[in-house]
Amino acid sequence: MKNIKTLTEADYNEIFSLSQFAFQYKLSEEELQKKKEEVKRHTVWGWMEEDQIAAKVHLIPLSCYIHGRSFAMGGISSVATWPEYRRQGMVKHLLYHALKQMKQNGQTLSFLHPFSFAFYRKYGWEHAFTQQRYSIPLEKLKKEWGGAGYVRRIQPDIPMLHRIYTEYAKTFNGILERDEKWWKQRVLKDESQHIAVAFSAEGYPEGYLIYNVKEQVLTVKEVVYNNLNARKLLVQFIGNHDSMAEKANLVVPEDDNLPLLLDEPRFEQKLLPYFMARIVDVKGFLEAYPFQGDGKLTLELEDEFLPENSGSYQLGHGDVANIEAIQCSIQVLTGVLLGYKRPSDYYQVGLLKGDAQAIEQLEELIPRRQTYLMDFF
Incomplete structure (x- = not known):
């Protein structure tokens, strides 16, 4: 559409002026320069009115793991409109434009963090990631965990952290496939945070924590481990901060089972909806998806926003x-294939239709794997 313009570095000041207004934050000059460097990897489209940006959307080229395989994914970010231009359909047109571009790019999936789940459901995105948040008094972690090995605080070592992270990431659906810039610009940008690595008795790195301690609270930004031994070492390490902090706050996968390991499992546990996902190119995604078994089913799909996806598969x-x-619908198919919920869950509430035999066969076709997303964009 003629109102949509691909924005460039010449538009950065206007881009970040709208972002700061819409998301109610203020960047220092140093922070602004870092943001400008980071946004170079984005494609940013603006809806123009009288040669001024009225609304915008950012597309970040990313990849994520689905059942251990890498899938190209388009991350939608920083969607914003000046108040005088809201409710005029500008974001709708920008999202459609972004989806068409993603399909051309070979990005069969898209993720976003919604201000409103209902708003983005209209355009085919669906709730696919839930965070489990713990707030644990450190006294509940004070016991002999029996881990073999040791934990050491380290300076940033991206190759080491990346090896641990990648092995962990492939065991979930949706975790990002990070590159060096993402580590530097997004994960390790806070110089005040600490990094601790769990090593096996043989000295092999098997897990890590990224965390900080402030005002008697230990906040874990990331906890990653590739076996139970590393997990025990890291939990005991968190507990060793009891002279500095009263509790630990951390985010873990929705199906996390840490309470099973605690003598006293009564502590604050919250499940909070997090990100949404959307299959952008149904044909391309299905061709790459690792269905299990030797069954086959016919699917009649409806995608109201991208009707080219609608049809029989x-x-x-x-x-x-x-x-x-x-x-x-495209929303339900996304939730099923990413593994956010099982086919029987959608069937029970009437969102997936078919006879009971077909639903049972679909259950057998879809591998089981938890969705999880550690990053934010």
């Missing part, structure tokens, strides 16, 4: 069973 790699096709 075959799920799986075997012969088509002689049963009724299943029907769902």
